[in-house]
Amino acid sequence: SQQGEEDPQALSIQEGENATMNCSYKTSINNLQWYRQNSGRGLVHLILIRSNEREKHSGRLRVTLDTSKKSSSLLITASRAADTASYFCAHRTPGGGNKLTFGTGTQLKVEL
Amino acid sequence: NAGVTQTPKFQVLKTGQSMTLQCAQDMNHEYMSWYRQDPGMGLRLIHYSVGAGITDQGEVPNGYNVSRSTTEDFPLRLLSAAPSQTSVYFCASSSQGNQPQHFGDGTRLSIL
Numbered sequence: 001s002q003q004g005e006e007d008p009q010a011l012s013i014q015e016g017e018n019a020t021m022n023c024s025y026k027t028s029i030n031n032l033q034w035y036r037q038n039s040g041r042g043l044v045h046l047i048l049i050r051s052n053e054r055e056k057h058s059g060r061l062r063v064t065l066d067t068s069k070k071s072s073s074l075l076i077t078a079s080r081a082a083d084t085a086s087y088f089c090a091h092r093t094p095g096g097g098n099k100l101t102f103g104t105g106t107q108l109k110v111e112l
Numbered sequence: 113n114a115g116v117t118q119t120p121k122f123q124v125l126k127t128g129q130s131m132t133l134q135c136a137q138d139m140n141h142e143y144m145s146w147y148r149q150d151p152g153m154g155l156r157l158i159h160y161s162v163g164a165g166i167t168d169q170g171e172v173p174n175g176y177n178v179s180r181s182t183t184e185d186f187p188l189r190l191l192s193a194a195p196s197q198t199s200v201y202f203c204a205s206s207s208q209g210n211q212p213q214h215f216g217d218g219t220r221l222s223i224l
Contacts, residue, residue, distance in 0.1 A: 033212060042116070042202055042215030043155075088154065092210050099170065099209050102147075104154040 006089055006103040014111055019076040021106040023089030024069075030092060032065055032072050033100070037086045046074075046087075079110045114138055118203050118216035125193045125223050133188040133219050135203030143206045144186040145170070145213070146178065148199040155202065161186055162209065193223045 006023045013019050023032070031050045035043040049056045049065045049072065056063045062075040076083055086105045119134045137144065145160035147170075157170030161180040175197060177189040186205075190197060200220050204213040 030210065035213075040217075042217045043204075043213070044215070045212040048212055090213075099145075099157060099160060100213065101157075102155040104152060 006087070006106045008106060009104070010107045010109070012109045012111065013079055015079060015081055017079055017110075019079050019083070019108055019110070021074045021087050021108070023072045023074070023103055025072075025089075025091045025101075026070065027092070029067070032063075033090045034061075034063060034072075034074050035088045035090060035102075037088065037105070039085070043088060076108075079108075081110050081112055084108060084110045116203055116205055116214050116216035118201075118219050120219060121217065122220045123222070125190075125221065127193060127195060127223060129193050131190055131193070133190075133201055133203075133221070135186045135188065135216060136184050137186075137203075137205040137214070138184065139205060139214065140183060141205035141207055141214070142183065143209045143211075144180065145204050145209075146176070146186070146188045147202045147204065148172065148197075149202060149218075150199050158188065158201075160209065190221075195223045197221065198223045 031048050033048045034046045037043045047058050047063050049063050060077045065072045086107050088102050088105045090100045090102045116137045142163045146158040147155040149155050156172045158176050159178040161167045164180050164183050167178050200218045202218045203216045206213045
């Protein structure tokens with residue numbers, strides 16, 4: 001499979017805690033993207049980090065990128081019940097021009 | 113601004129039937145794509161289009177056809193439905209293939 005991998009597959013935390021999800025990939029990239037999917041809905045783009053960036057912030061989201069290790073992490077700080085969703089990373093498909101390949105996702109559950 | 117609209121939201125077919133899943137976007141995006149999402153497998157690219165009149169195969173194209181006669185519309189046709197095509201289908205659009213994608217809310221398809 002050409003898909004990236006996220007870990008953990010599932011994560012359960014208490015409201016107010018931080019949640020960290022990791023993504024690994026196998027090829028060169030020009031950017032890496034993170035998406036959220038609420039149950040029964042389509043994916044929503046969260047943040048894009050370019051290959052020459054190491055860290056990016058958006059509100060309570062912090063994304064890091066380590067191109068030498070071919071990995072990225074998504075940190076959600078001070079989590080809320082509304083953050084309960086699946087989170088996916090996506091990157092350019094190996095040898096596939098401008099197509100995106102999505103990982104298998106991390107299911108996050110934030111409990112009250 | 114509706115974004116990406118998919119119809120129908122739910123469909124049940126019998127093996128061997130054909131049908132068309134509709135996708136329309138109002139953002140004047142050149143790039144459109146179809147994915148299927150199965151449990152534990154993330155999103156897999158079926159077909160994509162980089163502009164009107166241009167389509168190409170993704171990772172899992174067998175059993176599906178597409179056409180792109182206008183910038184706005186990108187229908188997905190199941191030629192002869194099989195139980196293995198039971199899945200949730202998502203249409204997405206973006207300005208370019210490796211840029212943030214805008215997703216519809218999906219079509220949940222069951223093949224009996």
